[in-house]
Amino acid sequence: MRQIIIDNKAVKRINKKYPLIHKEDIVSDYELETGEWVSFFSQGKQFLGYGYLGVQNKGYGWILSFKKEQPITSDFLKDCLAEAITKRSAYFNDPQTTAFRILNGEGDNFGGLTIDWYDNYLVLSWYNLSIYQHQKEIVALLSEIIPDIKGIYEKIRFKSESLPESSFVWGSESPEPLIVKENGVNYATYLNEGLMTGIFLDQKEVRNYLVDGFSSGQTLLNTFSYTGAFSVAAAVGGASHTTSVDLAKRSIEKTEEQFRVNGIDPESQTIFVMDVFNYFKYAEKKGFSFDVVVLDPPSFARNKKKTFSVAKDYGKLTTEAVRLINKNGKLIASTNAANVNFDKFEKMVEKGIKEAGKGFKQQRVFRLPSDFAVSNTFSEGNYLKVLVYEII
Template sequence: MRRIILKNKALTKFNKKYPLIHKEDLKNIEDETNPEWVSFYSEGNQFIGYGYLGIQNKGYGWILSFDKEQPINSKLFKKLLKEAINERKNYFDDAQTTAFRLLNGEGDGLGGLTIDWYDHYLVLSWYNETIYYYKSMILEAIKEVLPEAKGIYEKIRFKRDDLEDSYFVEGELAEEPLIVKENGVNYATYLNEGLMTGIFLDQKEVRNYLVDGFAAGKSLLNTFSYTGAFSVAATVGGSYETTSVDLAKRSTEKTEEQFQVNGIDPSSQKIIVMDVFNYFKYAKKKELSFDIVVMDPPSFARNKKKTFSVSKDYGKLTTEAVELVNRNGHLIASTNAANVTMDKFKSMIEKGIQETGRKFKKQEQFRLPSDFKVASNFQEGNYLKVLIYEII
C-alpha cells in the first residue's frame, strides 16, 4: 500500500481522529487521480490511518480507518453500514417517516459517500472519483447488510465527462413519483431526475416545526421554494394561506403535485414563478405582508442579470424579507453554506433586521437532524443552520 506523508504540524488534529485531508496537510503533492487505498504516516513515521486521496469540495481526501489492524476492505464497509443502520433504528421503526439519511459520509466514518433511504430504495451520492472507483465492493457490502432494499440509484457529484448526474443502478425501479412520508406528511419524490429528488431531507425538523402548530392560523411566504415542501408542511400544520416563490418554471408543477399528494387543492395556495428579489419589490408595491417568511436560498445562484451568494448577500436578503413580515411575525432564515459559520450567519441576519429599524427576538434554532450524523471530531460537517426570529 502506498504511503502518504502528512506534515507534522497537522498531527494534533489527526491524533484526535480528524478525518479530512487538506492539500496543505500533504508533505508532497500527490497524484489525486490514482484510485487506490493509501496509508497515511507522519514525517516521523508515525502511523495515522488508512484512507484515500480524492479531490472534492471539502478537501483532498479522507481517512476511513485510524486502526492499524483494520485496513480498508469489505469487512470495514459492512461494519460501518451496520453501525449506521443501528443508529437509525428509530427511523426504520417510524411508519410516519419513510425517507431519511442512512449513512452521512464522514459522520458515519465513510467520507465521500452518502446513502439516503426512500421507502426501501437507496440513493447513493458519490463525491469524488476515488471512492466511486470502489463502487462494486461497496455495493456488495450494502446488498449483504441491507437485503430489504428494493432498488439502488446513484448521484454523481463530481465532474467527469463520461458520467451523467443520475443513474438507476440495479434492483426494482421505483414508482414515479415515489410517495414518501415525513412526520405523516406525503412528499412526491423522483429518484432519477438529476441530482435532486424533490425534497431536502436535512430540513425535516424545520418542516415538522411547521406541521406541529407553528404555522397554525398564519400566512406564510416561502422564498426559493423549490418544490414547496415548507409550504406543504405549513398548510398541513394549519396555515390559512401559503405563497411559494421560485425562479424555476418547473416549481409550479412540482409544488402543485406536493399539495395534491396531501389532498390539498393547489388553487387554494399561491405559487409564483419570479426572481425572489423582484417579488419583494412587487409585494411592497402591492402592500403584501405575511406572518411567516421562510428564506432558504442556494449557497450560490446566478441568473441572467445577477448573482447571489450567501456569504455576501444574505444580509440584504434579510432586510428585504423582514419588510414583508407582519408585526410580531416570524422570519425563518436557513442556509446550508458550509463556509459560513453559525456566528457569522447570525450576525448577517441580525444586521439585516436592524437595517429595517425593527426589534427582534431569537426564538428557535435548528442544526442537522440526528440521521445526518456529525462526527464529534469534524464539527464543520454540521453545515445546516436555521434561525427563527420573532420580528417585533
C-alpha cells in the same frame, strides 16, 4: 499498501481524529483518483490512519480508520455501513417517516459518500472519483446488509465527462413519483431526475416544526421554494394560506403536485415564478404582508446579470424579507452554506433585521437532524443553520 507522508503541521489535528486531508498536508509524491486504499504517516514515521486520496470540494482525501490494526477491507466497509444503518433504527421503525439519511459521510466515518433511504430505495451520492471506484463492492455490501432494498440509484457529485449525474444502478426502478412520508406528510420524489429528488431531507425537523402548528392560522411566504415542501408542511399544520416563490418555471408543477398528494387543492394556495428580490418589490407595491416568512436560498445562484451568495447577500435578503412581515410575525432564516459559520450567519441575519428598522427575539435554532450524523472531531460537517425569530 502505499504510504502517504503528511506534514508534521497537520499531525496534531489528525491525532484528534480529524478525518479530512488537505492538499497542503501532503508532502510525499502522490497520485489522485487511483481508488486504492493508502496509509498515512507523519514525517517522523508515526502511523496516522488508513484512507484514500481523492479531490472533492472539501479537500484531497479522507481517513476512514485511525487504528493501525484496522486496515480498510471488505469486512471493515461492511461493519462501517452496518453500524451507520443500526444508528438509524428509530427512523426505520417509524411508519410516519419513510425518507431519511442512513450514511452521512464523515459523520459516519466514511468521507466521500452519503446514502439516503427513500421507502426501500437507496440514493448514493459520490463526492470523488476515488471512492466511486469502489461502487460495485459497496452496492453489493448494501444489498447484503439490507435485504429489503428494492432498488439503488446514484448521484455523481464530482466533475466527470463520462458519468451521468444521475442513474439507476441496481434492483428494480422506483415508481414515478415515489411518494414518501415525513412526519406523516406525503412528498412526491423522483430518484432519477438530476441531482435533486424533490425534497431536502436535512430540513425534516424544520418542516415538522411547521406541521406541529408553528404556522397554524398564519399566512406564510416560502421564498426559493423549490418544490414547495415548507409550504406543504405549513398547510398541513394549519396555515391559513401559503405563498411559494421560486425562479424556476418547473416549481409551479412540482409544488402543485406536493399539495395534491396531501389532498390539498393547489388552487387554494399561491405560487409565483419570479426572482425573489423582484417579488419583494412586487409584494410591497401590492401591499402584501405575511405572518411567517421562510428564507432558504441556495448558497450561490446566478440569474442573468445578477448573482446571489449567502456570504455576501444574506443580510440584504433578510432586510427585504422583514419588511413584509406583520407585527410580531416570524422569520425562519436558513442556509446550508458550509463557508459561513454559525456565528457569522447569525450576525448577518440580525444585522439585516435591524437594517429593516425592526427588533427581534430569537425563538429557536435548528442544526442537522440526528440521521445526518456529525462527527465531534469535524464540526464543519454540521453545515445546516436555521434561526427562527419573532420580529418586533
